């Protein structure tokens with residue numbers, strides 16, 4: 001098994017997207033049940049540049065997103081980020097699947113159907129992503145998804161750049177030095193505040209005891 | 214001089230027999246506030262670490278899963294949804310209080326029926342050989358007195374081809390991160406423990422036990438020596454935690 005880069009951020013991002021999609025599913029007229037036809041189907045997306053794997057596991061209970069899966073796959077797509085963006089922006093998904101730059105294994109029909117169902121949802125990508133990834137990255141990815149799912153005509157190159165930046169962040173093995181120094185200062189500050197809080201609690205407790213006696 | 218074998222309890226050397234009692238005291242004492250402390254201590258990120266553990270477990274419908282040292286049942290709850298009605302999930306812990314808090318919580322979430330609760334020691338699992346498709350132990354292995362014994366016991370309980378996943382604090386891969394983390398866990402944690410759980414000693418122990426736990430490569434070697442194959446690990450959050458995985462041949 002190849003060693004993945006630190007999977008924390010990737011996992012957090014997928015968790016956030018999953019929450020967003022499932023919230024939209026719950027609010028949609030048909031509820032999560034609209035994914036019932038996809039029970040037991042697994043869709044794999046392998047992005048080669050930048051390297052990123054994502055698996056969609058839809059079921060009547062909702063959508064599950066994972067970065068790792070090693071069972072049977074219904075349909076898998078492999079290609080670069082710009083190939084995926086071409087697909088997302090295509091007027092005719094089926095034709096682009098066949099003629100585009102992506103290589104496909106398995107059956108395309110359920111994938112096309114899933115894309116139709118999901119793109120009809122009104123997903124609020126932004127709030128949960130910003131919650132997990134912070135303002136900048138969260139906002140960028142949300143924007144990227146909005147574009148992909150609203151067939152906007154934005155230049156693909158800019159999407160690739162945004163995705164590239166995200167993955168650059170994602171692939172870091174450890175946070176850069178400055179960030180850690182900030183973190184260290186925060187911790188120190190937190191320590192001092194906790195100390196102060198503690199002595200205040202202590203004083204309150206003593207006062208309470210005096211009152212009681 | 215006493216000829217008794219000793220081991221570490223945090224930074225103290227204690228008799229081997231004594232460690233289990235001391236660990237039990239820690240978890241009896243924190244059980245009621247355990248979940249809250251977990252969220253506060255890690256800023257909620259333990260949920261992401263656990264989520265990745267579930268992904269790597271490969272658990273699916275119909276599987277039989279053991280979550281040992283399962284405490285308040287975070288992993289067991291998720292597994293029970295994945296294995297469905299044809300599968301089986303066992304939540305096991307050596308500590309009655311933790312198991313009780315876990316059971317109450319899962320019942321509240323409406324998980325009754327699909328999860329079995331067993332009081333068990335990871336070093337002597339009370340299950341027949343070749344019982345489970347997957348065993349997980351999350352933040353539990355460092356509390357076990359004899360890690361090698363526990364690894365062998367888990368190997369026996371797994372089916373051939375079954376997976377063990379060990380999620381545990383490990384060694385940060387970067388000196389500065391390591392320093393920040395030390396300061397956090399030795400200074401902030403025990404005080405937070407005192408305020409929230411009214412128990413700073415237990416959280417002092419947690420911080421110390423993390424430093425005493427074998428690092429990434431040592432634990433992988435231990436798993437191999439116990440008989441697991443294809444042992445690998447993933448560092449998460451810069452190595453503050455690592456997820457080890459091994460297969461039963």
Ligand SMILES: C[S@@+](CC[C@H](N)C(=O)[O-])C[C@H]1O[C@@H](n2cnc3c(N)ncnc32)[C@H](O)[C@@H]1O
Pocket residue numbers: 236240251281282283284285286287305306307308311333334335336350351352353356357358
């Ligand atoms: C830090 S808690 C982890 C709980 C849970 N797995 C989680 O990730 O939130 C550690 C647990 O290990 C249990 N434990 C300690 N020694 C054990 C042993 N020898 N066998 C089984 N469980 C043990 C404790 O009772 C405690 O519930």
